[in-house]
Amino acid sequence: MIHTEGPLLSIDIGDRETSEETIDEVVESFIGGRGVGTKLAHDRIPFDADPLGPENRLVFAAGPLQTSTMSFTGRMSCTGLSPLTDGLLSSNAGGFMSRPFIETGYAAVEVTGASNELVGVHVTDEGVEFEAVPDLEGATVEETIEHIESSTGLGADHTAIVGPAGENGVRFACIMTSESRAFGRGGLGAALGAKGVKFLTFDGDSAPDIGLDDELVAEIHKEAAESGSPMKDAGTVSVSSYANAVGALPTKYFQELEYDKVDEIGAPAVMEHKYKKGTCSACAFACKLPTRDEESGLETEGPEYETMMAFGSNALVDDFVAIMKSNELCDQYGMDTISCGDAIAAYLASEDEFGNVDLIHELVEKIAHREGVGDLLAEGIDRFHDELGVENWSMKGMEFAAHDGRTLNGQGLSFATSNRGADHMYAEMYQLEYPLVPPEKALDSDGVAGKSDRLIEMENKNAVHDSGVLCKFAFTNMNEERYERLYDASWDELQEAGSRIVELERHFNNKRGMNRADDEALPYELDGLADELSNYYQLRGWNDDGTVPDTDVEGAVSADD
Numbered sequence: 439m440i441h442t443e444g445p446l447l448s449i450d451i452g453d454r455e456t457s458e459e460t461i462d463e464v465v466e467s468f469i470g471g472r473g474v475g476t477k478l479a480h481d482r483i484p485f486d487a488d489p490l491g492p493e494n495r496l497v498f499a500a501g502p503l504q505t506s507t508m509s510f511t512g513r514m515s516c517t518g519l520s521p522l523t524d525g526l527l528s529s530n531a532g533g534f535m536s537r538p539f540i541e542t543g544y545a546a547v548e549v550t551g552a553s554n555e556l557v558g559v560h561v562t563d564e565g566v567e568f569e570a571v572p573d574l575e576g577a578t579v580e581e582t583i584e585h586i587e588s589s590t591g592l593g594a595d596h597t598a599i600v601g602p603a604g605e606n607g608v609r610f611a612c613i614m615t616s617e618s619r620a621f622g623r624g625g626l627g628a629a630l631g632a633k634g635v636k637f638l639t640f641d642g643d644s645a646p647d648i649g650l651d652d653e654l655v656a657e658i659h660k661e662a663a664e665s666g667s668p669m670k671d672a673g674t675v676s677v678s679s680y681a682n683a684v685g686a687l688p689t690k691y692f693q694e695l696e697y698d699k700v701d702e703i704g705a706p707a708v709m710e711h712k713y714k715k716g717t718c719s720a721c722a723f724a725c726k727l728p729t730r731d732e733e734s735g736l737e738t739e740g741p742e743y744e745t746m747m748a749f750g751s752n753a754l755v756d757d758f759v760a761i762m763k764s765n766e767l768c769d770q771y772g773m774d775t776i777s778c779g780d781a782i783a784a785y786l787a788s789e790d791e792f793g794n795v796d797l798i799h800e801l802v803e804k805i806a807h808r809e810g811v812g813d814l815l816a817e818g819i820d821r822f823h824d825e826l827g828v829e830n831w832s833m834k835g836m837e838f839a840a841h842d843g844r845t846l847n848g849q850g851l852s853f854a855t856s857n858r859g860a861d862h863m864y865a866e867m868y869q870l871e872y873p874l875v876p877p878e879k880a881l882d883s884d885g886v887a888g889k890s891d892r893l894i895e896m897e898n899k900n901a902v903h904d905s906g907v908l909c910k911f912a913f914t915n916m917n918e919e920r921y922e923r924l925y926d927a928s929w930d931e932l933q934e935a936g937s938r939i940v941e942l943e944r945h946f947n948n949k950r951g952m953n954r955a956d957d958e959a960l961p962y963e964l965d966g967l968a969d970e971l972s973n974y975y976q977l978r979g980w981n982d983d984g985t986v987p988d989t990d991v992e993g994a995v996s997a998d999d
């Protein structure tokens with residue numbers, strides 16, 4: 439099995455000390471990216487750590503595929519204890535930083551401790567430098583990039599940045615990179631901000647030489663360049679009308695599943711406002727679409743489908759430019775657009791203010807700076823819903839993504855079992871359940887009974903994706919034979935590797951008190967959920983209370999060490 443190479447670099451922000459250690463056994467079993475981050479975080483973060491305390495660790499890791507020239511590889515991972523879900527979580531960002539990161543020669547870089555003063559950290563293949571940056575307190579992402587460019591000459595593509603929201607401990611704050619890309623879900627920006635880190639930069643010329651199947655790399659790259667996918671024209675919102683037509687688009691704070699104005703904010707609107715193509719490093723698929731409103735001069739990227747849901751249909755906003763502005767504010771302040779938009783939709787529901795775009799933009803500002811009611815909303819729906827008297831549309835602390843599980847029931851099952859909470863990318867069951875899916879892959883969207891074997895396969899596959907690190911949008915380019923060639927391992931070996939990662943996440947979360955009750959806490963009924971959860975646990979070899987036997991984890995890890 440291919441895997442990343444190089445030592446682990448540990449950076450203690452409080453003591454301004456660094457150390458390196460060999461982690462060959464970890465990378466051999468866990469590939470890179472999310473897998474390596476999960477293994478290190480599981481073993482090194484105390485089970486009772488405070489997500490916003492110095493004992494939390496943020497592990498940045500690229501993977502073996504970042505040494506290639508293949509499309510769909512412009513991504514990397516960050517893992518840590520989430521201030522939003524209170525569990526172990528990996529978040530995955532696109533953009534360009536994965537290449538400068540791999541060029542440092544480190545397999546993984548972890549940040550621990552906490553600094554009393556705001557600091558920037560420069561990581562290269564020649565060492566680490568710390569830079570006190572008190573003047574950047576409260577700086578936006580753009581302002582921080584300007585500082586880095588002027589002081590180091592490095593562009594936005596080398597940076598991981600905490601915006602004002604992360605500094606202020608907003609529980610769904612992102613770590614931003616390449617201006618508009620984000621380690622988005624789960625609030626790792628707040629965890630890094632709590633350490634007093636404003637930014638990290640990565641640079642070097644020491645990427646490891648990893649043997650890959652060059653013929654397959656070239657084939658996939660060619661397919662990406664020649665693809666006629668609608669995503670290349672409209673990005674992820676290309677699914678908007680389709681999801682709406684089947685009744686899977688959350689609308690009016692999840693009270694409805696169709697939005698009659700979807701075309702005013704979906705694919706047609708993005709295509710009308712895009713002014714150039716955007717991409718991630720090495721990727722010829724280029725599904726990113728910078729957009730501009732000629733009248734106001736406002737520019738942003740996308741927005742993506744999920745942002746269109748959270749700040750559009752879920753808030754009953756049919757004004758595309760207003761959604762662009764919400765997206766841009768979140769990017770500048772460093773906040774996950776899904777959680778932020780959903781939290782604001784919850785507030786609009788409580789005040790009967792759906793569609794009030796001025797209020798929405800005011801709330802984005804207030805959340806980022808924890809001002810007024812923004813201080814409450816910054817806690818996330820799980821923590822504030824009682825106070826506002828609204829339904830709790832979160833799962834394990836995380837606000838719901840689109841692709842609604844009430845229509846796509848397998849996706850609902852995935853929201854239940856996901857170690858990360860209500861995130862659609864964890865298993866992507868929706869990819870199998872929309873009616874246009876090719877028959878050989880398709881899964882009837884109705885019901886959850888008997889779906890656990892496919893769910894487990896998807897969870898494991900995606901864990902391998904996130905460890906490669908391979909973009910999820912390569913789904914039409916991959917099949918079992920290609921996985922085996924690309925990762926130089928049998929399908930069964932890859933499934934086992936994915937299972938090890940999922941199991942370690944679950945084990946860590948169990949130690950923090952998460953169990954079956956958290957899996958059953960969907961805000962809607964799914965017939966047969968309890969029985970199917972038992973089936974899922976049994977197939978995974980876990981206890982019926984949703985916990986992983988300690989002996990399983992130790993055995994699984996030591997067997998591969």
Ligand code: SF4
Binds near residue numbers: 532
């Ligand atoms: S498919 Fe899109 S998101 Fe994925 S790496 Fe390529 S440009 Fe980035």
